[in-house]
Amino acid sequence: xxxxxxxxxxxxxxxxxxxxxxxxxxxxxxxxxxxxxxxxxxxxxxxxxxxxxxxxxxxxxxxxxxxxxxxxxxxxxxxxxxxxxxxxxxxxxxxxxxxxxxxxxxxxxxxxxxxxxxxxxxxxxxxxxxxxxxxxxxxxxxxxxxxxxxxxxxxxxxxxxxxxxxxxxxxxxxxxxxxxxxxxxxxxxxxxxxxxxxxxxxxxxxxxxxxxxxxxxxxxxxxxxxxxxxxxxxxxxxxxxxxxxxxxxxxxxxxxxxx
Amino acid sequence: xxxxxxxxxxxxxxxxxxxxxxxxxxxxxxxxxxxxxxxxxxxxxxxxxxxxxxxxxxxxxxxxxxxxxxxxxxxxxxxxxxxxxxxxxxxxxxxxxxxxxxxxxxxxxxxxxxxxxxxxxxxxxxxxxxxxxxxxxxxxxxxxxxxxxxxxxxxxxxxxxxxxxxxxxxxxxxxxxxxxxxxxxxxxxxxxxxxxxxxxxxxxxxxxxxxxxxxxxxxxxxxxxxxxxxxxxxxxxxxxxxxxxxxxxxxxxxxxxxxxxxxxxxxxxxxxxxxxxxxxxxxxxxxxxxxxx
Numbered sequence: 331x332x333x334x335x336x337x338x339x340x341x342x343x344x345x346x347x348x349x350x351x352x353x354x355x356x357x358x359x360x361x362x363x364x365x366x367x368x369x370x371x372x373x374x375x376x377x378x379x380x381x382x383x384x385x386x387x388x389x390x391x392x393x394x395x396x397x398x399x400x401x402x403x404x405x406x407x408x409x410x411x412x413x414x415x416x417x418x419x420x421x422x423x424x425x426x427x428x429x430x431x432x433x434x435x436x437x438x439x440x441x442x443x444x445x446x447x448x449x450x451x452x453x454x455x456x457x458x459x460x461x462x463x464x465x466x467x468x469x470x471x472x473x474x475x476x477x478x479x480x481x482x483x484x485x486x487x488x489x490x491x492x493x494x495x496x497x498x499x500x501x502x503x504x505x506x507x508x509x510x511x512x513x514x515x516x517x518x519x520x521x522x523x524x525x526x527x528x529x530x531x532x533x534x535x536x537x538x539x540x541x542x543x544x545x546x547x548x549x550x551x552x553x554x555x556x557x558x559x560x561x562x563x564x565x566x567x568x569x570x571x572x573x574x575x576x577x578x579x580x581x582x583x584x585x586x587x588x589x
Numbered sequence: 590x591x592x593x594x595x596x597x598x599x600x601x602x603x604x605x606x607x608x609x610x611x612x613x614x615x616x617x618x619x620x621x622x623x624x625x626x627x628x629x630x631x632x633x634x635x636x637x638x639x640x641x642x643x644x645x646x647x648x649x650x651x652x653x654x655x656x657x658x659x660x661x662x663x664x665x666x667x668x669x670x671x672x673x674x675x676x677x678x679x680x681x682x683x684x685x686x687x688x689x690x691x692x693x694x695x696x697x698x699x700x701x702x703x704x705x706x707x708x709x710x711x712x713x714x715x716x717x718x719x720x721x722x723x724x725x726x727x728x729x730x731x732x733x734x735x736x737x738x739x740x741x742x743x744x745x746x747x748x749x750x751x752x753x754x755x756x757x758x759x760x761x762x763x764x765x766x767x768x769x770x771x772x773x774x775x776x777x778x779x780x781x782x783x784x785x786x787x788x789x790x791x792x793x794x795x796x797x798x799x800x801x802x803x804x805x806x807x808x809x810x811x812x813x814x815x816x817x818x819x820x821x822x823x824x825x826x827x828x829x830x831x832x833x834x835x836x837x838x839x840x841x842x843x844x845x846x847x848x849x850x851x852x853x854x855x856x857x858x859x860x861x862x863x864x865x866x867x868x869x870x871x872x873x874x875x876x877x878x879x880x881x882x
Contacts, residue, residue, distance in 0.1 A: 379661065401635070402631060483843070487839060504845065568843075
């Protein structure tokens with residue numbers, strides 16, 4: 331049975347769910363799942379829960395969690411920062427090590443979660459493998475895509491809305507991002523230097539563009555997959571992500587290809 | 590305020606988070622936030638987290654949780670149907686709070702399918718003393734069709750969009766008309782018959798259940814003007830039933846000013862409908878603070 335719990339400091343509790351292995355344990359590695367932020371996090375909740383369940387069914391303990399100011403974790407998004415979220419990844423990694431009794435960690439990052447997993451691996455969390463699923467490659471491009479979706483959604487709504495930028499915050503697809511955090515996101519570029527891991531860095535992408543190809547060239551594994559993600563379609567923005575190829579590829583990274 | 594992760598229900602298959610008030614409001618009902626569709630317990634755009642963290646400091650014990658098989662909850666171990674399972678889940682949530690905290694009265698809040706479930710459980714379980722239904726049951730009336738016609742045929746913006754779309758279709762060689770939104774038939778078939786729901790709402794009002802119905806502008810296929818509520822369900826006692834039409838808001842309150850307004854309205858309604866009763870401890874503390882009268 332999965333174990334949902336608050337963890338971390340009592341002042342800044344984070345919410346996470348530990349998925350213990352439900353079959354004979356495979357190796358001594360746990361997998362940390364770093365999810366997206368904003369509306370993409372709501373879309374992908376079901377998919378990441380299923381991914382964690384499937385890892386557990388293969389004997390691999392997994393852990394997924396909410397960053398500060400998101401989901402059920404403490405705080406407001408307006409107080410969030412990249413530094414805070416990297417600390418959260420580190421805290422979640424420690425929680426997984428404790429909960430699962432493993433000595434090694436790998437990470438799967440989806441969308442902005444891929445950035446956080448990679449940054450955390452570079453700075454504080456040594457990893458066996460790092461799996462990037464539809465990663466945000468550059469923060470500038472990511473914000474541009476989100477703003478385009480937001481503006482398209484606004485254009486389709488028949489009622490007049492107020493401004494999206496208010497004081498120190500900008501509303502992007504229903505979430506008020508502080509300007510400070512937006513500047514931090516804008517400065518990100520995953521192509522700079524990927525973290526050194528003990529095993530492999532794998533990139534699986536459902537879409538192909540120049541940024542993805544450039545990043546893929548730096549990875550040990552790079553594969554384009556046909557999957558239902560539609561990150562850039564406003565009609566899909568509030569729909570649950572039902573991707574299958576991406577999570578399957580991530581799982582096979584740890585278990586080997588299905589025979 | 591303290592938040593606790595809890596598991597409960599049959600074989601502890603259900604997961605939720607209780608927000609405990611710092612000071613208990615004697616005789617206040619607990620508030621259950623029922624998930625909408627397959628959105629998990631944080632709610633659309635974290636609405637349920639905002640609600641819980643607004644209501645709990647104000648003295649309302651609040652539980653946001655996932656119905657079975659959704660979010661972080663497991664599927665139920667018993668063979669209930671898709672329609673029966675969420676109703677059983679909600680009742681088990683009430684059982685859990687009653688057992689753990691001694692609460693025996695509940696307000697159920699739900700959006701969309703969560704609203705329908707809140708209504709259905711309220712009808713069946715007398716522990717429910719209030720419901721907040723966001724885009725709950727709705728039925729097309731004559732007035733609805735008239736408003737639809739006016740909005741469709743007298744809106745310059747819609748004519749502009751229609752003509753531009755037709756021009757695009759002709760340019761692409763596509764002469765097929767846009768298919769009818771399939772959701773319309775789903776709404777028409779999924780709701781119980783209007784006379785049944787009307788009778789149930791009147792029955793709940795007679796039982797003393799307080800109800801807040803809030804419709805957004807995001808469900809025009811079955812609700813599109815304020816007066817439609819009375820046309821659907823008849824006149825109801827103002828002391829029991831409140832209705833709001835937030836025409837400018839979309840179905841999931843995607844824009845933060847709309848969510849803030851919604852949270853404030855719900856909190857105000859709860860305070861009005863279930864006013865605080867001082868416990869002896871609070872009264873004693875107040876005497877110490879202000880001196881005896």
